[in-house]
Amino acid sequence: MASSVAAAETAPIAHTDTPEAVVVRFAGDSGDGMQLTGGQFTLSTALAGNDLATFPDFPAEIRAPQGTLFGVSAFQINFGSTDVSTAGDAPDVLVAMNPAALKTNVQALKPGGLIIADTGEFTKRNLEKAKYDSNPIEDGSLAKWDLLAFDISALTLEAVKPFGLGNKEALRCKNMWTLGLALWMFDRDRQPIVDWLKGKFAKNEIVANANIAALNAGHAYGETAEVGSHFKKLHLDPVPHTPGLYRTITGADAIALGLVAGAQLAGLPMFFGGYPITPASAILHNLAKMKEFGVTTFQAEDEIAAICSAIGASYAGHLGVTSSSGPGIALKGEAMGLAIMTELPLVIVNSQRGGPSTGLPTKTEQSDLYQAIYGRNGDAPLPVIAASTPADAFECAIEACRIAVQFMTPVMLLTDGYIGNAAEPWKVPDPKEFDPFPTTFLTEPNGPDGELLPFKRDARGVRPWIKPGTPGLMHRIGGIEKAIDTGNLDYAPATHQAQTDARKAKVDGVANAVPPQGVSLGNTSGKLAVVGWGSTFGPIHQAVRRARAKGQDVSHIHVRHVWPLPRNLGELLKGFDKVLVPEMNTGQFKTVLRDQFLVDAKPLNKVSGQPFTIAEIEAAIEEQLA
Amino acid sequence: MNEMTAIQTTLKDWESDQEVRWCPGCGDYAILKAVQRTLPDIGADPATTVFVSGIGCSSRFPYYLESYGFHTIHGRAPAFATGIKLSNPELDVWLITGDGDGMSIGGNHTMHVIRRNLDCQIMLFNNEIYGLTKGQYSPTSRVGTHSPSTPLGSVDRPALPCAFALGAGGRFIARAYDVSKDLPEVLKAAHAHKGAAFVEIFQNCIVYNKDRFDDFTAKANAAANQIWLKDGEPLLFNKGTQGLAMDRDLCGLKVVDVVDGDWEAAGVTVHDVKNRALAHMLVELPFGPFPMALGVIYDDPRPTYDEALLGQDAKAREGKVADLGKLLAKGQTWTVGE
Numbered sequence: 001m002a003s004s005v006a007a008a009e010t011a012p013i014a015h016t017d018t019p020e021a022v023v024v025r026f027a028g029d030s031g032d033g034m035q036l037t038g039g040q041f042t043l044s045t046a047l048a049g050n051d052l053a054t055f056p057d058f059p060a061e062i063r064a065p066q067g068t069l070f071g072v073s074a075f076q077i078n079f080g081s082t083d084v085s086t087a088g089d090a091p092d093v094l095v096a097m098n099p100a101a102l103k104t105n106v107q108a109l110k111p112g113g114l115i116i117a118d119t120g121e122f123t124k125r126n127l128e129k130a131k132y133d134s135n136p137i138e139d140g141s142l143a144k145w146d147l148l149a150f151d152i153s154a155l156t157l158e159a160v161k162p163f164g165l166g167n168k169e170a171l172r173c174k175n176m177w178t179l180g181l182a183l184w185m186f187d188r189d190r191q192p193i194v195d196w197l198k199g200k201f202a203k204n205e206i207v208a209n210a211n212i213a214a215l216n217a218g219h220a221y222g223e224t225a226e227v228g229s230h231f232k233k234l235h236l237d238p239v240p241h242t243p244g245l246y247r248t249i250t251g252a253d254a255i256a257l258g259l260v261a262g263a264q265l266a267g268l269p270m271f272f273g274g275y276p277i278t279p280a281s282a283i284l285h286n287l288a289k290m291k292e293f294g295v296t297t298f299q300a301e302d303e304i305a306a307i308c309s310a311i312g313a314s315y316a317g318h319l320g321v322t323s324s325s326g327p328g329i330a331l332k333g334e335a336m337g338l339a340i341m342t343e344l345p346l347v348i349v350n351s352q353r354g355g356p357s358t359g360l361p362t363k364t365e366q367s368d369l370y371q372a373i374y375g376r377n378g379d380a381p382l383p384v385i386a387a388s389t390p391a392d393a394f395e396c397a398i399e400a401c402r403i404a405v406q407f408m409t410p411v412m413l414l415t416d417g418y419i420g421n422a423a424e425p426w427k428v429p430d431p432k433e434f435d436p437f438p439t440t441f442l443t444e445p446n447g448p449d450g451e452l453l454p455f456k457r458d459a460r461g462v463r464p465w466i467k468p469g470t471p472g473l474m475h476r477i478g479g480i481e482k483a484i485d486t487g488n489l490d491y492a493p494a495t496h497q498a499q500t501d502a503r504k505a506k507v508d509g510v511a512n513a514v515p516p517q518g519v520s521l522g523n524t525s526g527k528l529a530v531v532g533w534g535s536t537f538g539p540i541h542q543a544v545r546r547a548r549a550k551g552q553d554v555s556h557i558h559v560r561h562v563w564p565l566p567r568n569l570g571e572l573l574k575g576f577d578k579v580l581v582p583e584m585n586t587g588q589f590k591t592v593l594r595d596q597f598l599v600d601a602k603p604l605n606k607v608s609g610q611p612f613t614i615a616e617i618e619a620a621i622e623e624q625l626a
Numbered sequence: 627m628n629e630m631t632a633i634q635t636t637l638k639d640w641e642s643d644q645e646v647r648w649c650p651g652c653g654d655y656a657i658l659k660a661v662q663r664t665l666p667d668i669g670a671d672p673a674t675t676v677f678v679s680g681i682g683c684s685s686r687f688p689y690y691l692e693s694y695g696f697h698t699i700h701g702r703a704p705a706f707a708t709g710i711k712l713s714n715p716e717l718d719v720w721l722i723t724g725d726g727d728g729m730s731i732g733g734n735h736t737m738h739v740i741r742r743n744l745d746c747q748i749m750l751f752n753n754e755i756y757g758l759t760k761g762q763y764s765p766t767s768r769v770g771t772h773s774p775s776t777p778l779g780s781v782d783r784p785a786l787p788c789a790f791a792l793g794a795g796g797r798f799i800a801r802a803y804d805v806s807k808d809l810p811e812v813l814k815a816a817h818a819h820k821g822a823a824f825v826e827i828f829q830n831c832i833v834y835n836k837d838r839f840d841d842f843t844a845k846a847n848a849a850a851n852q853i854w855l856k857d858g859e860p861l862l863f864n865k866g867t868q869g870l871a872m873d874r875d876l877c878g879l880k881v882v883d884v885v886d887g888d889w890e891a892a893g894v895t896v897h898d899v900k901n902r903a904l905a906h907m908l909v910e911l912p913f914g915p916f917p918m919a920l921g922v923i924y925d926d927p928r929p930t931y932d933e934a935l936l937g938q939d940a941k942a943r944e945g946k947v948a949d950l951g952k953l954l955a956k957g958q959t960w961t962v963g964e
Contacts, residue, residue: 047960192958238962247959257954264950271713273705290953291939292946296712298935301738305705308698312678312709315696316717320709338699428959431950468694468710468717471673476642476689478697488644489689 021080022236023088024182027105028097030064030073033175038075039423040179040196044188045079046248046425049238052079053538055087055611056421060278060361067121067129072104081237085389086538087422089613093185095178097121097152099130106142114146116181118174120153152177159217163210173214180218187235190219242427249426251390251419252279255323255349256286258397260293261431262347263319265398266405267438269294271313272321273306275328278361279417280351283323303328307335307348314344315477317441317467319401323349326368327358333376336410340380340503342477343455343463345404345411347397352416352534354609363609364418366534367585372412373563373592379500381507383407384563386414388537391426393419396560402437403510408462414562416584418535418611442466442473447485455487460513461506508564517566522548522555525575528624531601533559533589536582536612543617547625554621562589570597578624580604582617632669637662639672642692653804653829654683657751658690660809665693667810668817670718677720678707680727683758684751684829687722701732704739707746708931715932718817719746725766726756729785733765740794742931743821747813750787750824751804753831754838761834773834788909788923791824792902798823799905799924803843804830808854808921815922821930842918855908855921860894863917869894870916879907881916899925 026041028034035056045052055076064071078088090110096102098121106115122137136142137149156177160170176197183190194212201208249257263270272295274284288297296318300306303324310320324332329350339346352368354360368375372384383403387393393415400413442464445452454475455463466473475487483490484498520537521544532540537558544556557572559565573579573593579601581590587603594601604620606612640662648654665675675693679685681700688695694717698706703721711719721739728736728750739748755773756762762775766787770779788799798819802812804827816823828839837844842851853863853870861870866884871893873880884892898904905924911917 043958047958049960049962241962243962245955245959245961247955247957260953261950264948269713271709273709291942293948293950293953296936296939298708298712300705300708301734304702305708305735305738308702308705309709309712311698312696312706313713314709315706316710316713318709318713334699335702342696428955431954467714468676469674469714474672474693476644476695476697478689478695479699480697 019080020082020236021078021084021088022093022186022234023076023078023091024093024095025074025076025091025105025108026095026178027072027074027101028095028175029066029100030059030061030071031066032073032097033172034073034075034097037175037179038077040193041182042077042248042423043196044183044192045077045186046246047192048186048188048236049241050079050081050236051084051239051241051425052077052248052423053084053087054078054423055418057610058362067098067100067126069100069104069130072101074101074105079236081239083239085541086614087611089615095182097174097178099126099132099136102136103130103132106145109145111144112146114148115142116178117147117149118152119149120151122149155217155221156214159214160210163206163213165206165210169207170210173211176211177214177218180215180220181222183215184219184222185234190215241425245428246425247428248423249390249394250282250421250423251387251393251415252282252351252421253286254390254393254426255387255397255413255415256283256290258394259287259321259347259401260290260295261394261434262398262401263295264293264431265434265436266319266401267436268317268319268405269296270321271310271318272297272323273300273309273313274298274323275300275303275306277303277325277328279353279420280323280325280328280349282420283349283351303331304335307332307346311335311339311344311346314339314346315342315468317465319345319347319405321347321349323351325351325353325361326355326371329368329371330375336382337376337378337380338479339410340376340382341479343408343503345408345465347400347404348410348412349397350412350414351420352414354607360609362417364416364535364611365584365607365609366414366416366536367588367607368414369533369562369585369588369592372414379504381504382410382412382563383507383510383561384412384414385560386534386562387419388532388534388558388560390419390422390424392537392560394426394429398434399560403513405439406437406462406513407460407506407510408465409507409510414534416535439465441470443470445472453485453487455482456485457502457506460509461502511561511564511567514561514566516568517557517559517572519572520556520558521545523553524555524572526555527553527576528578528580528621529555529557529573529576530580530582530617530621531557531559531573531589531593532582533562536584539612539614539617540582542614543621546614546618547621552621552625554625559589562592565592565596570599573597573599573601578602580620580624582606582612582620584611633671635666635670635672637666640665640692642690644689646690647686648683649833651832652683653753653831654687654751656804657749657809657827657829658687660813661691664810664813664817668814674716675718675720676710677722678703678710679722680724680732681758682724682727682756683831684722684724685727701727701730702735703727704732704735704744704748708739708742708744711744711746711932712935715745715936721746721748723748723750725750725752725754725764725787729765729787729790733790736790737794740791740796740822740824743795743797743928745821745930745932746823747816748822748824749813750826751829752787752826753829753835754784755831755835757831757834786909787826788824791826792905792909792924796824796924797821797926797928798922799909800825800922801828801918801920803828803839803920805843806920812921815925819925819927821927842913851913851917853917853919855897855919855923857897857899857922857925860889860896862889862894871895879911879916899923902926
């Protein structure tokens with residue numbers, strides 16, 4: 001999504017005329033169902049035709065102790081009547097279901113923004129758990145915001161009374177009550193949510209009806225004049241999108257779909273070897289439901305077995321795929337070397353998270369770039385592709401499959417926790433839009449005298465793919481250095497030199513098979529290029545747009561093929577006086593660019609586990625141009 | 627094991643053009659020959675036979691066989707084999723590993739490939755030492771093994787590969803040794819078993835652990851110290867003068883003397899390859915007081931992982947059309963008009 005929301009992101013919504021975009025954050029205890037609420041609000045937003053971007057932010061603990069600061073789960077959505085490409089810097093509305101949610105989120109709220117708080121949860125005990133000395137609802141400490149505090153808990157209990165649920169079960173409907181109020185605020189149709197609840201609780205009609213009643217009660221609460229003085233109903237017009245069929249998509253969905261599409265375009269069955277790890281598991285879960293597309297999924301005993309099984313599958317003629325996050329990718333390193341050495345296709349998806357070690361499992365970071373490009377023993381090059389948005393992840397996954405099979409090489413696809421979990425509207429592509437890249441297997445000996453040469457390279461340096469089971473083509477492969485063409489064990493000095501050079505040349509040559517680097521926004525030369533990769537796309541794009549609107553000479557370049565780099569990138573960068581590289585790490589891509597092109601790239605780094613805000617990048621642009 | 631059309635080959639057909647690079651006199655030569663002798667007998671097809679190995683002396687094995695071969699990384703051969711078999715169940719997959727590769731760095735994968743019951747043959751060459759890294763003690767080395775890494779003698783108890791495999795849920799457990807004339811028979815039985823068939827092969831490392839198994843493999847010691855197990859036959863050894871009988875008080879086996887061949891009078895137990903309790907006793911028999919149990923210890927197949935998983939997948943695909951366009955448009959969608 002690529003245009004401005006500049007005007008909208010500076011003004012609070014309460015008491016003002018209809019803005020172009022609004023940022024709402026739902027925050028509550030991890031047991032309050034905030035992700036569910038956010039997800040359904042996202043759906044209703046999409047159905048209303050608004051553009052949107054979301055940012056789920058949840059704790060690493062599955063059931064953190066109730067009411068604690070570290071147990072707060074939040075879901076932010078930015079939606080508008082113009083294009084939206086980030087989850088928004090600061091929320092206009094904060095829904096705080098308990099004191100801990102208020103405490104951990106209120107500082108992000110825009111001055112003058114609206115707080116909706118459930119007073120039913122602001123008990124002495126919960127205030128203590130949130131480390132409040134006094135009740136912020138009563139002590140005036142929230143004065144710079146607009147506060148709407150009322151007992152959502154009690155209102156929910158009242159609404160679901162007729163269904164005879166226990167107190168605990170009844171209170172679980174709170175999130176639907178809150179969603180009902182939010183739907184009223186933004187003039188949304190309740191019916192899709194009602195349908196969804198009926199489906200979700202198909203086996204428990206009472207619970208379904210109680211949730212629907214809570215939803216309706218929340219909506220009615222907004223409708224009645226009781227809250228009218230605090231805010232008014234807002235209607236954001238639909239964004240004029242390209243005509244077509246749309247759905248919302250998260251990065252994890254997009255990658256699974258892209259891998260399936262990629263395997264289909266290659267004409268290959270897919271084998272996915274995975275091991276559970278946050279935030280990568282969703283890809284395994286998604287693919288496990290797509291068997292009819294020739295997908296086999298295997299939950300291995302560990303990360304190493306996951307990649308090794310995928311390599312075994314590629315050896316046997318499937319498209320082998322594995323996926324993990326940084327710690328798991330580290331474990332897979334040796335096996336990647338084997339796939340490089342035996343020159344077998346493989347797609348490795350890394351859903352990056354904060355590191356090192358266990359780090360921040362549920363938070364986002366881009367700090368595995370060095371690991372992706374350089375992180376193996378020996379001279380072990382492989383192509384690396386980085387997805388920039390949830391929708392872009394679909395095309396990147398196809399691209400990873402294409403390069404893997406066309407170049408007989410492992411390919412790493414980088415995504416991150418933000419892209420994986422975030423949702424955005426997606427124009428459903430027609431599979432026919434993509435060019436197939438059918439695979440061929442060797443079926444006859446390929447040597448001049450009728451002998452088999454498993455490592456005979458073609459003009460691009462690529463060896464043939466030979467499936468076991470093919471009569472007459474028996475041969476052995478392995479991780480030991482091998483002779484040219486025959487692949488027989490050979491670690492003579494000249495052989496290792498030649499094969500190392502050949503492996504490098506092959507991967508370098510991938511740059512000939514990818515599109516030249518374009519400019520996402522702005523000109524192909526000028527004062528400043530802001531160069532990004534991966535999930536920083538949204539904030540960089542918006543920041544550059546705002547800067548350009550102010551008349552600043554700045555362009556946005558976003559690199560998908562981070563290794564090997566597009567052939568024209570060096571020249572492109574040399575057309576700018578300055579190069580700024582915002583990254584959610586301590587400057588990894590900046591160093592790669594400096595190394596590859598001798599450009600004086602400047603870093604802008606953030607490793608707080610949170611995405612960049614537009615304002616942060618805007619400020620850095622100002623500084624560079626000052 | 628694999629259902630396949632038997633094809634005619636000879637030992638020569640299974641020799642690759644690669645020069646064998648083991649130390650002269652290594653037990654691996656004998657195992658290679660035994661395998662090359664076995665494969666024609668079972669009607670194996672070189673085109674559908676895949677040997678997968680890890681790292682170590684034993685793992686060089688696939689290079690010397692004229693079949694498909696994959697020399698992978700240390701300890702991980704079972705994971706590669708799993709991917710290969712799940713991708714093409716028609717392939718006959720053999721796994722070659724050693725005591726370091728399979729019991730130490732790859733112990734986890736050995737456990738899981740057996741637990742899952744992937745249809746393959748697992749040959750673990752046990753020489754009780756690290757050969758390729760020049761002689762360090764291994765997880766199967768006996769207490770007190772002097773090696774470059776244990777100059778004062780090792781202090782940790784050795785792992786028992788067959789007990790490990792049985793404990794992991796193994797449905798076929800067998801033992802043999804490199805120069806045994808019966809090794810091909812054991813390999814044939816392993817191949818005939820549908821599922822993960824685990825065979826421990828004692829192998830003489832003539833450089834770092836020379837004659838380690840002489841206590842039972844040397845000609846003079848063989849009769850008294852080897853017991854070859856045969857399904858339905860009494861557990862006799864030492865030319866039929868001794869046998870193994872149940873000691874009911876100790877819930878275990880005991881050595882009994884057999885007079886005039888009357889093993890029934892001596893209470894000698896009859897071997898039953900489907901008796902899991904007996905298998906547990908046989909794999910745990912302490913050598914010394916007892917002979918080394920060799921041959922097929924346990925053989926009781928159950929459904930394999932590859933059949934179960936691929937069968938489930940096939941069922942999930944039944945009646946479904948792989949329509950990518952429909953998949954992409956799944957879930958709640960909306961249309962933006964012209």
